[in-house]
Amino acid sequence: xxxxxxxxxxxxxxxxxxxxxxxxxxxxxxxxxxxxxxxxxxxxxxxxxxxxxxxxxxxxxxxxxxxxxxxxxxxxxxxxxxxxxxxxxxxxxxxxxxxxxxxxxxxxxxxxxxxxxxxxxxxxxxxxxxxxxxxxxxxxxxxxxxxxxxxxxxxxxxxxxxxxxxxxxxxxxxxxxxxxxxxxxxxxxxxxxxxxxxxxxxxxxxxxxxxxxxxxxxxxxxxxxxxxxxxxxxxxxxxxxxxxxxxxxxxxxxxxxxxxxxxxxxxxxxxxxxxxxxxxxxxxxxxxxxxxxxxxxxxxxxxxxxxxxxxxxxxxxxxxxxxxxxxxxxxxxxxxxxxxxxxxxxxxxxxx
Amino acid sequence: xxxxxxxxxxxxxxxxxxxxxxxxxxxxxxxxxxxxxxxxxxxxxxxxxxxxxxxxxxxxxxxxxxxxxxxxxxxxxxxxxxxxxxxxxxxxxxxxxxxxxxxxxxxxxxxxxxxxxxxxxxxxxxxxxxxxxxxxxxxxxxxxxxxxxxxxxxxxxxxxxxxxxxxxxxxxxxxxxxxxxxxxxxxxxxxxxxxxxxxxxxxxxxxxxxxxxxxxxxxxxxxxxxxxxxxxxxxxxxxxxxxxxxxxxxxxxxxxxxxxxxxxxxxxxxxxxxxxxxxxxxxxxxxxxxxxxxxxxxxxxxxxxxxxxxxxxxxxxxxxxxxxxxxxxxxxxxxxxxxxxxxxxxxxxxxxxxxxxxxxxxxxxxxxxxxxxxxxxxxxxxxxxxxxxxxxxxxxxxxxxxxxxxxxxxxxxxxxxxxxxxxxxxxxxxxxxxxxxxxxxxxxxxxxxxxxxxxxxxxxxxxxxxxxxxxxxxxxxxxxxxxxxxxxxxxxxxxxxxxxxxxxxx
Numbered sequence: 001x002x003x004x005x006x007x008x009x010x011x012x013x014x015x016x017x018x019x020x021x022x023x024x025x026x027x028x029x030x031x032x033x034x035x036x037x038x039x040x041x042x043x044x045x046x047x048x049x050x051x052x053x054x055x056x057x058x059x060x061x062x063x064x065x066x067x068x069x070x071x072x073x074x075x076x077x078x079x080x081x082x083x084x085x086x087x088x089x090x091x092x093x094x095x096x097x098x099x100x101x102x103x104x105x106x107x108x109x110x111x112x113x114x115x116x117x118x119x120x121x122x123x124x125x126x127x128x129x130x131x132x133x134x135x136x137x138x139x140x141x142x143x144x145x146x147x148x149x150x151x152x153x154x155x156x157x158x159x160x161x162x163x164x165x166x167x168x169x170x171x172x173x174x175x176x177x178x179x180x181x182x183x184x185x186x187x188x189x190x191x192x193x194x195x196x197x198x199x200x201x202x203x204x205x206x207x208x209x210x211x212x213x214x215x216x217x218x219x220x221x222x223x224x225x226x227x228x229x230x231x232x233x234x235x236x237x238x239x240x241x242x243x244x245x246x247x248x249x250x251x252x253x254x255x256x257x258x259x260x261x262x263x264x265x266x267x268x269x270x271x272x273x274x275x276x277x278x279x280x281x282x283x284x285x286x287x288x289x290x291x292x293x294x295x296x297x298x299x300x301x302x303x304x305x306x307x308x309x310x311x312x313x314x315x316x317x318x319x320x321x322x323x324x325x326x327x328x329x330x331x332x333x334x335x336x337x338x339x340x341x342x343x344x345x346x347x348x349x350x351x352x
Numbered sequence: 353x354x355x356x357x358x359x360x361x362x363x364x365x366x367x368x369x370x371x372x373x374x375x376x377x378x379x380x381x382x383x384x385x386x387x388x389x390x391x392x393x394x395x396x397x398x399x400x401x402x403x404x405x406x407x408x409x410x411x412x413x414x415x416x417x418x419x420x421x422x423x424x425x426x427x428x429x430x431x432x433x434x435x436x437x438x439x440x441x442x443x444x445x446x447x448x449x450x451x452x453x454x455x456x457x458x459x460x461x462x463x464x465x466x467x468x469x470x471x472x473x474x475x476x477x478x479x480x481x482x483x484x485x486x487x488x489x490x491x492x493x494x495x496x497x498x499x500x501x502x503x504x505x506x507x508x509x510x511x512x513x514x515x516x517x518x519x520x521x522x523x524x525x526x527x528x529x530x531x532x533x534x535x536x537x538x539x540x541x542x543x544x545x546x547x548x549x550x551x552x553x554x555x556x557x558x559x560x561x562x563x564x565x566x567x568x569x570x571x572x573x574x575x576x577x578x579x580x581x582x583x584x585x586x587x588x589x590x591x592x593x594x595x596x597x598x599x600x601x602x603x604x605x606x607x608x609x610x611x612x613x614x615x616x617x618x619x620x621x622x623x624x625x626x627x628x629x630x631x632x633x634x635x636x637x638x639x640x641x642x643x644x645x646x647x648x649x650x651x652x653x654x655x656x657x658x659x660x661x662x663x664x665x666x667x668x669x670x671x672x673x674x675x676x677x678x679x680x681x682x683x684x685x686x687x688x689x690x691x692x693x694x695x696x697x698x699x700x701x702x703x704x705x706x707x708x709x710x711x712x713x714x715x716x717x718x719x720x721x722x723x724x725x726x727x728x729x730x731x732x733x734x735x736x737x738x739x740x741x742x743x744x745x746x747x748x749x750x751x752x753x754x755x756x757x758x759x760x761x762x763x764x765x766x767x768x769x770x771x772x773x774x775x776x777x778x779x780x781x782x783x784x785x786x787x788x789x790x791x792x793x794x795x796x797x798x799x800x801x802x803x804x805x806x807x808x809x810x811x812x813x814x815x816x817x818x819x820x821x822x823x824x825x826x827x828x829x830x831x832x833x834x835x836x837x838x839x840x841x842x843x844x845x846x847x848x849x850x851x852x853x854x855x856x857x858x
Contacts, residue, residue, distance in 0.1 A: 176719075178723055313553060314550075314552050314553075317552070324556060325556050326844070328848050330844075331851070332847040332850050333807075333843075336810045336811045336814050336850065337810070337814075343709065344702065344710060345745055
């Protein structure tokens with residue numbers, strides 16, 4: 001590890017500094033210089049008092065920190081690292097250090113971001129899962145770790161392992177806490193990334209900062225669900241700012257979780273109903289879609305579902321002349337085969 | 353002279369014989385009781401003294417010693433009054449020539465000599481009969497309860513005078529005629545599935561749950577008729593047999609909640625409020641151990657409305673009785689086992705605001721709130737609930753529609769058909785319903801073909817089912833096949849069974 005990288009790690013460990021302070025310091029001097037002559041550079045660049053340890057301590061702190069990272073199998077990327085993601089260099093306030101846990105090679109792949117708000121209709125979640133699963137064949141999926149849209153993307157991409165989850169907290173922590181086991185799974189099969197030191201808890205503002213990384217890392221951002229005020233929209237805004245493509249899943253007008261998506265489409269975002277729509281924008285040949293084998297009566301019920309959008313088994317029973325429990329069995333079969341999805345209130349809809 | 357009279361004490365649901373011995377000696381007038389009587393028994397002194405006086409009988413002004421044998425058993429309650437009075441009369445030679453051999457005297461005395469009814473008479477009579485006693489004098493107020501015990505002479509008496517005149521042969525009391533047991537005699541419930549509007553899926557779940565003895569959880573927004581559906585459960589359960597009715601009556605008699613009709617002819621439906629304590633739920637008490645709600649629901653339904661509102665410890669206490677069908681309550685005073693084979697039916701909202709998943713209204717809960725709400729129900733408890741069904745949000749049109757809904761009676765017939773199949777199947781295995789199947793029975797009666805296994809595997813992958821859901825799904829599929837009259841479990845049965853595991857997916 002070079003002196004510059006050491007300096008970066010040390011600077012990031014100085015918790016009394018903000019991002020802007022660090023950026024100002026780095027504009028003023030080389031990182032290695034800062035490490036050597038902090039006593040003179042700090043007061044010259046920054047306003048306010050800063051307690052600055054002597055040089056020996058600084059070196060020692062950086063070494064101890066590196067040892068700690070190694071012990072936990074974390075790795076740290078700085079702009080000096082060879083595999084520091086190129087697109088990130090061009091966003092405002094690129095992270096000085098990225099901490100990672102998992103398959104480091106994923107950071108070099110083609111990355112595509114899938115996000116969505118935490119509350120999301122079951123059919124949209126199902127669609128998101130399927131789209132993420134197919135996207136993961138060609139891209140590394142970048143997303144967060146929350147419920148709803150993030151979970152859908154994770155569920156879709158985890159199988160292939162082409163998944164980067166960017167945390168709003170340090171790698172030691174987990175937000176939301178209920179996803180601790182999911183986080184472990186991602187560390188095993190995919191990659192976890194955070195710009196915060198490992199011990200840092202999630203703060204209100206860290207979500208906003210994290211969203212800029214989601215957009216910054218990726219070639220495009222697909223918004224699966226977003227109300228008019230939603231973190232997913234912040235990610236989309238960052239994407240526009242950084243010149244990335246924005247994609248959105250369409251909703252019918254009265255669905256609250258889809259208002260933001262529809263707004264994005266009005267403003268010119270690509271409308272996405274399947275992974276092909278995204279592949280075609282990037283000129284990627286999409287693989288063959290798997291055909292689901294269905295029986296005659298399953299096809300009949302599925303056709304009715306597609307026709308009516310959302311239906312209760314009782315309505316299907318009335319239409320097809322079957323008994324209600326026969327319809328339940330067929331719907332359950334469709335659900336297991338992945339052709340239908342159950343929403344709340346015993347409503348079913350087609351999922352293709 | 354020493355007189356001995358038979359009486360009975362209650363220990364849990366069992367009667368224990370107690371002999372009341374009275375000795376009347378010359379000496380300074382005194383009145384002592386020995387043999388571990390508690391306060392209520394000791395107070396019988398005064399009741400007996402007044403009752404004798406007010407019945408025109410003589411209270412001997414001598415040295416009186418009363419002993420309750422066996423001496424090591426704690427005697428509680430007022431049921432010994434009559435026996436004490438009779439033994440006093442006999443010892444003071446006021447009942448000369450009366451034939452009292454093998455007669456058991458039960459009853460509490462009022463000061464004017466009237467006999468008051470006692471709790472737990474039926475279990476005492478049943479135990480005493482099995483101990484070889486066949487003549488009983490009981491309070492007239494317990495008449496309806498005692499009518500159903502065949503093969504014994506039971507004399508219901510209004511007051512002490514009537515007992516004495518009967519014993520002396522002056523005016524014998526007519527023995528009780530044994531009554532015929534009729535299920536649903538004097539039915540109280542007005543619930544019937546015909547009053548439930550819509551809810552085709554929940555109706556089906558109710559039918560499956562009762563047919564296979566499965567526990568049931570209904571999830572749905574407030575005001576959708578979950579309680580009403582639950583109230584219909586007893587109306588589609590098979591009729592009580594006499595043996596079942598007697599067993600239930602014993603419990604209700606001990607708890608003192610027996611109604612006018614004297615025997616329970618309908619399956620119980622208990623709805624303890626969510627503020628219920630663990631003791632009220634499982635049984636207990638300081639000295640006298642009372643059966644709890646789960647024992648009172650024995651043979652019927654225990655309905656827990658708003659399941660997440662119950663105290664966690666109370667819910668967890670249900671786990672063992674749900675497996676064993678009985679509860680053993682241990683106290684310093686002894687260990688008592690009460691039967692508790694009930695069907696658990698629970699209801700809850702899908703989230704704190706109640707609108708999660710509703711197509712009409714918007715849910716205002718955050719995912720964390722919903723998770724916290726659902727976490728109040730532990731996995732192991734949920735694991736014991738085979739069927740989980742979502743109750744529909746009923747539209748206004750449906751509420752006001754006059755369309756004919758299926759009545760409880762045909763559903764009950766189908767349930768009885770499925771139960772017959774299960775009885776034939778499990779004849780020698782000591783179980784009655786599919787829900788009670790263990791690993792051995794599952795392997796024997798619920799073999800899935802390859803297609804069925806493939807479905808289950810796909811279901812597990814697709815719907816992220818927990819591993820323990822597997823056995824539950826197979827049991828429910830078995831019941832659905834039984835309702836269908838099908839020997840083997842077909843794929844459609846498995847598919848339908850999978851749809852009743854909503855909680856594993858949420």
